[in-house]
Amino acid sequence: MGKVCTLSEAVARYVKSGDTICFGGFTTNRKPYAAVYEILRQGQKDFTAWGGPAGGDWDMMIGEGRVKAYINCYTANSGYTNVSRRFRAAIEEGKLTFEDYSQDVLMLQLHAASLGLPFLPVRLMNGSGLTEHWGISREEREKIDSVDNDKFVYVDNPFNPGEKVIAVPVPKLDCAVIHVQKASPDGTCIIEGDEFHDVDIAVAAKRTIVTCEELVSDEFIRRDPTLTRIFGMCVDAVVHAPHGAWPAQCYGYYDVDSKAMTEYDKASKYQDANDAKRQLAKAAEKAQKAAEKAPGDARAAEMAAKAAAAAKGAEDGTAVPETFQDFLNKWVYGVKTHEEMLDKVGASHLISTKNVPGLGYAGKIPERTC
Amino acid sequence: MPDYTNYTKQEMQAFAIAKNIQANQIVIVGTGLPLIGASLAKRIICPSCHPIVESGLMDCDPVEVPRSVGDNRFMAHCAVQWPNVRFIGFEANEWLHGEDRLIAFIGGAQIDPFGNVNSTCIGDYHHPKTRFTGSGGANGIATYCNTVIMMQHQKRRFIDQIDYVTSCGWMDGPGGRERAGLPGNRGPQMVVTDLGIMKFDEDTKRMYLAYYYPFSTPEMVQENTGFEIDVSRAQLMEGPDPEIIRIIREEIDPGQAFIKVPREK
Numbered sequence: 001m002g003k004v005c006t007l008s009e010a011v012a013r014y015v016k017s018g019d020t021i022c023f024g025g026f027t028t029n030r031k032p033y034a035a036v037y038e039i040l041r042q043g044q045k046d047f048t049a050w051g052g053p054a055g056g057d058w059d060m061m062i063g064e065g066r067v068k069a070y071i072n073c074y075t076a077n078s079g080y081t082n083v084s085r086r087f088r089a090a091i092e093e094g095k096l097t098f099e100d101y102s103q104d105v106l107m108l109q110l111h112a113a114s115l116g117l118p119f120l121p122v123r124l125m126n127g128s129g130l131t132e133h134w135g136i137s138r139e140e141r142e143k144i145d146s147v148d149n150d151k152f153v154y155v156d157n158p159f160n161p162g163e164k165v166i167a168v169p170v171p172k173l174d175c176a177v178i179h180v181q182k183a184s185p186d187g188t189c190i191i192e193g194d195e196f197h198d199v200d201i202a203v204a205a206k207r208t209i210v211t212c213e214e215l216v217s218d219e220f221i222r223r224d225p226t227l228t229r230i231f232g233m234c235v236d237a238v239v240h241a242p243h244g245a246w247p248a249q250c251y252g253y254y255d256v257d258s259k260a261m262t263e264y265d266k267a268s269k270y271q272d273a274n275d276a277k278r279q280l281a282k283a284a285e286k287a288q289k290a291a292e293k294a295p296g297d298a299r300a301a302e303m304a305a306k307a308a309a310a311a312k313g314a315e316d317g318t319a320v321p322e323t324f325q326d327f328l329n330k331w332v333y334g335v336k337t338h339e340e341m342l343d344k345v346g347a348s349h350l351i352s353t354k355n356v357p358g359l360g361y362a363g364k365i366p367e368r369t370c
Numbered sequence: 371m372p373d374y375t376n377y378t379k380q381e382m383q384a385f386a387i388a389k390n391i392q393a394n395q396i397v398i399v400g401t402g403l404p405l406i407g408a409s410l411a412k413r414i415i416c417p418s419c420h421p422i423v424e425s426g427l428m429d430c431d432p433v434e435v436p437r438s439v440g441d442n443r444f445m446a447h448c449a450v451q452w453p454n455v456r457f458i459g460f461e462a463n464e465w466l467h468g469e470d471r472l473i474a475f476i477g478g479a480q481i482d483p484f485g486n487v488n489s490t491c492i493g494d495y496h497h498p499k500t501r502f503t504g505s506g507g508a509n510g511i512a513t514y515c516n517t518v519i520m521m522q523h524q525k526r527r528f529i530d531q532i533d534y535v536t537s538c539g540w541m542d543g544p545g546g547r548e549r550a551g552l553p554g555n556r557g558p559q560m561v562v563t564d565l566g567i568m569k570f571d572e573d574t575k576r577m578y579l580a581y582y583y584p585f586s587t588p589e590m591v592q593e594n595t596g597f598e599i600d601v602s603r604a605q606l607m608e609g610p611d612p613e614i615i616r617i618i619r620e621e622i623d624p625g626q627a628f629i630k631v632p633r634e635k
Contacts, residue, residue, distance in 0.1 A: 026425055026440030026454075053425070053440065053454075053506070074506040078401060079437025079627075083503050091491075091501040100490065103424065104458045104510030111455045123462070124510050127541060127550025129488075129534040133495045164551055194426055194440065194451045249442050256437070360446020363434055 003238045004185045007211065007338055010237035011038040014207040015175055018068075020146045022050040022110065022171070022205065023057050024178030024198035025248065027078045028256050030191075031057045032179035034244035034338045035211050039177075040064060041332060048146040050171050051075060052106060052197055055248070056264055059084035060332075062096060063271065063324050069136065069147050070096055071171075073103040080261040085268040086324060097144075099135035099151060101125070105168055110197045112170045113204035121155065121165045131166070146172075176205035179244045180230070181252055183212035184221035187232030193251030195229055202234045211241040213253050241338050243350060254353040255362035257345075260331075267327040276323055277314045284311035374612035374619070379564040380629050381618055382583050383407070383520070385610040386562050387475065388415045390518065396420045396464075396471045398511055399430075400439055402628050403520055404475035409435075409622045410614065424507030426452035435627045439507075458510055465514045465553055473559070474515040476508045480532040481521055483576045483597050484546070485539025485558035487512070488532040495534055505536050512537035513552055516559050523563035529596040540575035565591050567607065568599070576600070581607040 005013075015021070025031035036057045044066070051058050051072035058075055061067050063086030075084040090096035101109070105124050112120040125131050134151045141149045148169035157163040178198045182190040189210055191198060202208045210230070215238065221228060243250075247260035270276035284307040291297070291304035313319025335341045342350065353362050377385075380403060387407025391397055399408045399421050408421045412431060421430045423439040429449035436443035445451060452460075464472050478487035479502060489508060491498035511517065517537070521527060539558045541550050548554040560580070561568040567581040578600035579591050588601035623629050 027438050029438070029440040029442065029445075072504065074503045076503050078439070079441075083501065088501045092498055094497055100504050102505035102509035103454070103507045104461075107454045108458060123551070124513055126513065126552050127535070127538045127547070128509055129490060129495065129536060130505065130509060133534070135495075193442070193445045195453050196425070196440070197454065199453070200455075251442050251445055255442060355442065359433065361434065361442040 002185060003187050003235060004215065005237055005239060007034060007038045007239045007241055008042070010209045010239050011035060011042055011044075014209050014236050015039055015042070015044050015177070017044045018046045018146070019044070019174040020048040020050070020172060021175040021177070022052060022173055022197075022201045023054070024176070024196060024201060025057070025245065026053045026194070026196045027055040027074070027076060028080070028248045028261065030179055030193075030196070030198075030245050030250050031055060031248040032177045032211055032244065033057065033246055033248060034179070034241040035177045035209060035239070036060065037332045037338070037341070040066075040328065048144070050106070050110065050173070052110065053103060055084065059086045059268065060328065062086050062090050063268070064328070068097065069144055070098040071101065071106070072098055073101050073106040077261055077265065080258075081265045081268070085265075086271070089271065097136055097140070099147075100130060100133075101168070102130055105130075107197055109168055109171055110200045110204065113173060114200035117170055119167050120170055121157070121167050123165055125152070125166055171204070173201060173205035174207060176201035176208045177211075178202060178208070179211045179241070179250070181212065181250065182214045182216050182221060183210050183235075183238045184216050184218045184232070185238060186218045187230070187235030187238055188218065188221045188228050189230035189235065190221060190227050191229040199229055202230045208235050209237045209239065210235050211239045211244040213242055213244065213250060215240040243342055243345075244338065246342075246345065246350075249361070251360070252355060254350070254355055257349075257353050259349070260345075263322070264327055267322040268324045270321065270323040272323050272325040273314070273320050276321055277311075280307070280311040280314045284308045372619075374615040376632055377610055377615050378629065378632055379585070381615055382585075382609060383562055383564055384410060384618060384629065385614055386567055386581075386607065387411070387518065387520075390560065390562070390567075391416045391419050391473065393418045394420075394471065395473050396422060398422055398424065398472060398474035398515065400424075400475060400477070401436055401441075402477070404477075405435065406618060406622055406628055407475075410618060413617060413622070414614075422457070424454065424457055424511070426454045426457040428452060428457075435623050435625065437627065461510060461514045465556065470516075472515045474511045474517045475520055476511055476517050476537055477520045478508075478536065480527050480529060481519060481561065482530060482532050482539070483599075484541060484543060485519060485561065485570060485577060486532060486535045486541065487519055487537040487539060488534045489536045490534040492533055508537045512539070512558075514556060516556055519558055519561045521561055521563050523565040523591065523594045525594050525596045527596075528594070540570060543575045544573065546575070565594060566604070571600070579604040581605055583607055584609045
């Protein structure tokens, strides 16, 4: 059976509920969003997620309740949302089973998985909250098959007796999903720019889905093997998905869609309309109290009036702000395919995110002043 | 002609960062103020420095200010694009080889007198009042590298007991790092805030005020610090020349991504 298929076929075949899964990319760079949206549409859930340097990808999965355990080190659309909001709300409301590692350790764990190591000794996390606190307790861990029973174990360095090092488990990935610049039908991939942990997870996972900006022939991709990064035999499905990292950036191709990132930043403040009502009512109450405390403060009074109007608009339904749910209905559930979504984003807008050769991002060429 | 004498607190902080980068240092930066400071150093104050980021991009010299450490703006203008694990190995090997070339900028929400930093949560770890991103690369950086910590100087942030230690400082004082299994010859060198520069006493490892700015005073620093801080050694650090401010506003961050220019009065 050939590997080239549609996004819907790839996700249906290779992403299963209950998977231990990892996405490629780095916060707002080369995130496999097209596949993430397709997973959301198809409904797979109960993931044990190795977040890595995550952003909106895992924030959406968490907001949609698809995550059984979140092994994380950083979740932010850096520069737009400093702490991903559905991730943050889920932890603050006690709704997410999560574990914290440092990014160094988590990336080394993924690398160790690609090397097939049994466990990984590190000199990291010593003395910090990362060793003092377990996000998932031993008792809980024993109940979750996909999570190791220990977050870490202190071991003696066998080659330097007396040196205490930290042994961490190595993830057993069922599935990896990555987005690359070029792939060919046999699965060979070219990644331009930083590979991040993408090559590691493609090797480590039992099943790997690749979406690509350009699908090129097997002959073309191996014209210069110094550029290829992933051996085709590590890949199960190849999907042609131009702009498949939207609204994240993709080196050599396009920049972050600032408009969409800003939209998500605002929308993801509220889970849904009821949450918006609740939060805005609370904010109005707080602003009102502040204004009462400072009589004669015109600015405080103005803020209170603004907050009251926002709360009223949400309450009576005349001005409900866009919510996380609305964002997904608009860009994910409201379209059937990636192509339909691209039509909705619009050709001229997508073109405005194109990278300028030489600069490496979408922007104005600095003018030389003489 | 725009006014370049009206520098802001943030611009003073960026200037303070740049002044503390030394020749040939390898500087681990994130985004925001440390990057502005490092860019300023790279351009005029200390052009021999080598900015690197934890995503693995080495010797970065971005044209436009990047928004994240994995940004195409870093990627397109650096010497080497390493994967993140290579960066971690480099950091560890610098320590193993006894090299003293790295200096790293990290930030946080809370800090204690020994420079231990919290960027994980406020309140109980399992039921936090506020959850942040967590470690990112900060824990590893604070393990293996000398650090400069960037903070907003507020009483609620400078406290005796922080809620979670994301990045280890001098732990509980002299010998604390060794007892915790951390390299003892690495640790926080200074804290740069919007009110001044704190350093750590060689004997006690406690924070003291080393410099205040033209617009701050030692009294202001004590008022905004939630623990006793020695201000007896404090000296005045002069503000930046207008040319420095011109470079920040016109060349480094013209889009005001991180530093807002004050409105002309």
